[in-house]
Amino acid sequence: MNIENMTTILNKIKEFNRIILFRHFRPDGDAVGSTKGLKRILELTYPEKEIYLQNTDYAEYVKFLGEEDEPIADELYADALGIVIDTATKERISNKKFSLCKEVVKIDHHIPIQSYGAYEWVEEERSSACEMIAAFYDTFKSELKIDAEAATYIYAGMVTDSGRFRFRSVSGETMRLAGMLLDVGIDTDTLYANLYIKEFKNFKFESYVYRKMKITDNGVAYIYVDRAMQKKFNLSLEDASASVSYLDSIKDSLIWLAFIDTDDGIRVRLRSRFVSVNTLAEKYGGGGHACACGATVHSKKEMKQLISDADELLGKYKSENEGWL
Ligand code: AMP
Numbered sequence: 001m002n003i004e005n006m007t008t009i010l011n012k013i014k015e016f017n018r019i020i021l022f023r024h025f026r027p028d029g030d031a032v033g034s035t036k037g038l039k040r041i042l043e044l045t046y047p048e049k050e051i052y053l054q055n056t057d058y059a060e061y062v063k064f065l066g067e068e069d070e071p072i073a074d075e076l077y078a079d080a081l082g083i084v085i086d087t088a089t090k091e092r093i094s095n096k097k098f099s100l101c102k103e104v105v106k107i108d109h110h111i112p113i114q115s116y117g118a119y120e121w122v123e124e125e126r127s128s129a130c131e132m133i134a135a136f137y138d139t140f141k142s143e144l145k146i147d148a149e150a151a152t153y154i155y156a157g158m159v160t161d162s163g164r165f166r167f168r169s170v171s172g173e174t175m176r177l178a179g180m181l182l183d184v185g186i187d188t189d190t191l192y193a194n195l196y197i198k199e200f201k202n203f204k205f206e207s208y209v210y211r212k213m214k215i216t217d218n219g220v221a222y223i224y225v226d227r228a229m230q231k232k233f234n235l236s237l238e239d240a241s242a243s244v245s246y247l248d249s250i251k252d253s254l255i256w257l258a259f260i261d262t263d264d265g266i267r268v269r270l271r272s273r274f275v276s277v278n279t280l281a282e283k284y285g286g287g288g289h290a291c292a293c294g295a296t297v298h299s300k301k302e303m304k305q306l307i308s309d310a311d312e313l314l315g316k317y318k319s320e321n322e323g324w325l
Contacts, residue, residue: 005121006139009083009105012119013042016081018050020072020101024087025094026237027055029062029195031086033157034107034129036065038085040150041137052076055094060238062160064194065153077101082117086129088287089114107132111278113287124289127169130157134177151184156191167291202242205233209246218315221247222257222307230261237262244269254324255314259303265296266303270310274324275317280309 013019021039023031035053042051053069074097082101087093088110098104104117109126126132134154137144158178162170165178182188213223225240233239237260244258254275260267268284270277276290284306286295297303318324 002121002123003139005119006136008119009107009121009136010140012081012103012105013046013083016049016079016102018052018076018080020052020054020077020080020082020098022082022084022087022093022095022098023055024092025055025057027057027059027062027094029059029065029160030128030130030157032059032062032065033153033155033160034085034133037130037150037154037157038083038133038136040153041133041144041146044145044147044150045143050076052080054097057094060236061195061242062156065156074100081105083107084117085133086110088112090116107136110288111290113282125169125171127165127167127171127174128158128161130154130161131174131177134158134181135173138177138180146184148185148187151181152186152191155181155186156195159191160195169289201233201235202239205229205235205239205243206246208233209243213247215250215253216307216311216314218311218318219250219253220255220257220307220310220314221250221253222259222310223247224259224261224266224303226261237267241267241269244271247271251325254317255310257307257310259297265298266300268295268297268303268306269293270295274321275314277310277313280306280313283309 021035023035039051039053052072055068077097077100080101082098082104084093084098085107088108106117106120108122109124109129111124112122137146209223213221215221223243225243230240240260247256255272258269270281270293272291278290278293281287281293281295284295284297286293288294297306
């Protein structure tokens with residue numbers, strides 16, 4: 001825990017009358033939950049301040065957490081404090097106007113590959129950015145306020161980013177903070193129903209992925225969701241991207257990849273257990289966490305190269321390590 005950085009951020013929040021919250025594009029539950037959760041805490045604690053969420057896109061699967069604020073005038077950024085959460089690099093911030101803010105704070109749990117902002121609080125061992133927001137609240141709870149709405153946003157991000165509290169980044173502290181949020185009062189029935197219930201077509205797509213998935217000699221499982229597949233099942237980019245999680249429990253397949261054809265290239269989602277894939281993602285201009293990364297490739301040739309690199313990495317890992325499954 002980094003009390004010094006947290007205190008600096010709290011002091012900055014106190015100093016500014018206007019605060020604008022930002023996150024990464026193609027947001028996930030953690031990016032949405034952490035920004036909405038901190039916004040709600042700040043609104044409850046400082047009703048006299050103006051607090052805005054200004055982002056350019058949204059995630060369908062966490063739409064139940066609510067909408068964004070209407071866009072505000074550009075002039076309002078100039079004397080605002082910008083707080084960017086869950087975003088490793090400047091390029092990934094969804095709203096480029098963050099740079100108009102007077103000062104910028106970065107709060108993140110990704111492996112740091114780039115610094116931005118005058119103040120940073122980065123803890124890569126945290127299971128989610130939401131866990132950091134929960135810790136922030138917990139540290140200053142004598143002066144900050146929370147309610148069930150804020151707790152639900154934050155808890156939703158903790159649940160989704162930790163694979164339902166399954167990943168090795170989950171610590172005793174994660175569970176203590178989650179417990180603190182549950183005590184505030186969260187309707188977990190509704191939350192989990194929103195997270196798990198899928199449309200019929202998504203199950204049909206899932207079964208198709210199992211028919212089409214491939215595996216390399218050393219055990220890298222992968223699926224390429226091309227345009228034809230997206231059309232066949234009437235998939236949004238988000239639906240197509242979900243395919244990576246369908247491959248997550250194949251024995252001996254410690255690395256699994258989903259390639260999604262998009263207008264901006266082939267989006268790659270890299271996932272693993274035991275073995276780290278962040279260096280591989282970084283080789284292709286991406287990044288993320290040790291076992292969950294993203295990148296983009298621009299041709300089938302590059303896609304094949306990445307698969308072959310992943311295969312080599314897994315072969316090396318298996319020959320040098322024991323105890324994996
Ligand atoms: P995704 O597969 O898009 O969910 O990404 C997995 C993790 O890696 C998330 O925490 C993302 O924020 C992060 N990530 C995805 N793409 C990139 C990228 N191009 N550069 C850095 N981090 C990324």
